[in-house]
Amino acid sequence: MTNVVDALQARVSSPKLSEPGPTRSHVETLLRCAVRAPDHGRLKPWRFIVVEGEGRSALGELFEKALLAKDANASEQKRDKTKLMPLRAPMVIVAIANVTTSHKVPVMEQVIATGVAVQNMQLAAVELGYGAIWRTGDMATSSVVRNHFALEPEDQIVGFLYVGTPVGEARSPVAQDLGSCVEYWG
Numbered sequence: 001m002t003n004v005v006d007a008l009q010a011r012v013s014s015p016k017l018s019e020p021g022p023t024r025s026h027v028e029t030l031l032r033c034a035v036r037a038p039d040h041g042r043l044k045p046w047r048f049i050v051v052e053g054e055g056r057s058a059l060g061e062l063f064e065k066a067l068l069a070k071d072a073n074a075s076e077q078k079r080d081k082t083k084l085m086p087l088r089a090p091m092v093i094v095a096i097a098n099v100t101t102s103h104k105v106p107v108m109e110q111v112i113a114t115g116v117a118v119q120n121m122q123l124a125a126v127e128l129g130y131g132a133i134w135r136t137g138d139m140a141t142s143s144v145v146r147n148h149f150a151l152e153p154e155d156q157i158v159g160f161l162y163v164g165t166p167v168g169e170a171r172s173p174v175a176q177d178l179g180s181c182v183e184y185w186g
């Protein structure tokens with residue numbers, strides 16, 4: 001098992017993914033890691049929709065509807081591309097911040113917690129030998145998609161986590177100069 005500190009620093013996303021996707025037991029592990037995200041007020045501010053197999057085509061059709069709601073004249077090419085988006089991986093996990101309003105824990109913190117849950121899943125997926133990439137794009141804010149998944153007004157689609165087996169060589173992580181984002185006081 002990789003040391004978590006090494007895993008965090010070596011982590012890269014995998015934009016190209018193929019079969020096999022996570023087994024049912026591995027998906028459950030990912031979801032158990034997700035719900036261990038820090039959660040102010042223990043509000044469990046998340047929902048996860050696991051989309052696999054034929055479900056991905058149904059999600060693609062939903063995405064096409066969302067595209068057409070925004071641009072009724074979208075080209076055939078754009079429609080096809082949009083419809084095929086969920087088929088870019090064997091599994092897509094839709095992560096929704098299902099927030100509690102009128103609580104002392106601000107909605108923003110609940111959305112952040114759901115984001116942390118996504119990252120927990122991404123890291124766990126890599127540890128289990130898969131690859132993953134966190135995507136959002138227009139579909140994350142589309143009212144067609146939001147309505148389909150019955151989001152309340154303050155809920156957010158925090159991401160679509162694509163998970164599968166990485167295709168090709170893994171990239172090396174791009175090192176960032178800490179001087180550009182860190183200050184020490186005292």
Ligand SMILES: Cc1cc2nc3c(=O)[nH]c(=O)nc-3n(C[C@H](O)[C@H](O)[C@H](O)COP(=O)(O)O)c2cc1C
Binds near residue numbers: 133
């Ligand atoms: C909230 C969020 C949304 C993102 N949405 C997209 C996206 O829609 N498309 C995309 O190519 N990358 C998206 N990314 C970035 C990728 O997940 C990934 O981090 C980026 O390609 C850099 O690769 P790396 O993670 O290997 O450094 C998003 C990241 C976050 C945190």
